[in-house]
Amino acid sequence: MQDYQGKVVAITGAANGIGKELALRFGAAGARLALADIDADHLGALRKELEDYGVEVFESVFDVRHFADMEAFAVRTVATYGAVDLFFNNAGVISVGTIWDQPLADWDWLFDVNVKGVVHGIKAFVPKMIAQDTPCRIIDTASIAGLLTVENSPAYVASKFASLSLTEVLELQLQGIGSKVTAHVVCPAVVQTDLDNCLRHRDPSTYDANDPYYATDDFRAKTAVVTGSIPLGLPVADAVETIITEMEKGTFYILTHPAYNPAITGRTAAIVAGVRPKLVVR
Numbered sequence: 001m002q003d004y005q006g007k008v009v010a011i012t013g014a015a016n017g018i019g020k021e022l023a024l025r026f027g028a029a030g031a032r033l034a035l036a037d038i039d040a041d042h043l044g045a046l047r048k049e050l051e052d053y054g055v056e057v058f059e060s061v062f063d064v065r066h067f068a069d070m071e072a073f074a075v076r077t078v079a080t081y082g083a084v085d086l087f088f089n090n091a092g093v094i095s096v097g098t099i100w101d102q103p104l105a106d107w108d109w110l111f112d113v114n115v116k117g118v119v120h121g122i123k124a125f126v127p128k129m130i131a132q133d134t135p136c137r138i139i140d141t142a143s144i145a146g147l148l149t150v151e152n153s154p155a156y157v158a159s160k161f162a163s164l165s166l167t168e169v170l171e172l173q174l175q176g177i178g179s180k181v182t183a184h185v186v187c188p189a190v191v192q193t194d195l196d197n198c199l200r201h202r203d204p205s206t207y208d209a210n211d212p213y214y215a216t217d218d219f220r221a222k223t224a225v226v227t228g229s230i231p232l233g234l235p236v237a238d239a240v241e242t243i244i245t246e247m248e249k250g251t252f253y254i255l256t257h258p259a260y261n262p263a264i265t266g267r268t269a270a271i272v273a274g275v276r277p278k279l280v281v282r
């Protein structure tokens with residue numbers, strides 16, 4: 001890992017999982033941190049832990065669904081530290097379901113957080129990063145689910161295809177204006193994080209917790225796929241090691257699980273050949 005002494009790193013979704021590990025790694029490497037999350041308890045504990053190590057850090061508790069709060073976070077980052085060197089647009093949530101049965105409210109939630117939250121981060125941070133006219137990076141967290149489809153989590157897959165393509169367009173537009181800002185997109189497969197607990201901080205106004213679909217065997221079985229797989233995933237420290245190494249190399253598509261690379265190539269070949277997607281029966 002390079003030396004980040006005095007560099008400014010802003011992270012959304014910083015209280016847990018990948019965002020937390022990024023904060024710990026960049027804090028240890030000397031960066032000044034701007035950390036955002038909806039999870040006030042875990043974010044506060046992380047801020048305190050970092051301060052105890054002597055890291056310069058502030059926390060901002062808000063929901064990435066709200067642009068005004070994201071803008072205030074970006075303004076505070078620049079006002080506090082004078083610049084932004086790395087912005088990790090990382091907060092995200094997952095839901096499961098069968099498309100024709102899953103409540104529409106789940107689609108709104110997934111797209112508001114995973115797509116519009118990313119747009120909010122771009123809109124708040126990128127103009128400030130362009131204006132400072134220094135080499136800096138925006139790193140959006142999509143998923144391998146932005147490159148490969150799985151049947152368990154339709155809204156998640158659709159939202160991650162959206163955020164991945166959004167980051168591709170962002171990179172093209174930054175190139176188009178000759179900016180020194182570069183974009184990157186992180187595409188992990190399963191990582192041991194808190195993602196399976198993301199309902200904890202879902203705004204109750206965004207859904208009906210008593211919707212009958214949540215009592216179905218289909219929902220329970222699909223939920224079990226997520227809760228059963230996350231603990232078996234890549235350790236978060238290993239995923240973040242790859243993310244930082246590849247970002248420093250300038251890699252655009254940051255893939256943390258090379259075992260899936262043949263499937264990505266296979267998907268592209270299947271598209272060109274017109275082959276129907278095939279259900280893998282587990």
Ligand SMILES: NC(=O)c1ccc[n+]([C@@H]2O[C@H](COP(=O)([O-])OP(=O)(O)OC[C@H]3O[C@@H](n4cnc5c(N)ncnc54)[C@H](O)[C@@H]3O)[C@@H](O)[C@H]2O)c1
Nearest residue numbers: 013016017018038039063064091092143190191193194195
């Ligand atoms: N863990 C995996 O297997 C995996 C795989 C691929 C992609 N990802 C992506 O990685 C990113 C980080 O997730 P993670 O796995 O570290 O999970 P995580 O739940 O441990 O961390 C996500 C963080 O985002 C925060 N968050 C959720 N909704 C928010 C909102 N509306 N506003 C502000 N903060 C919010 C959560 O409180 C949490 O701290 C997500 O975008 C996720 O989709 C994770």
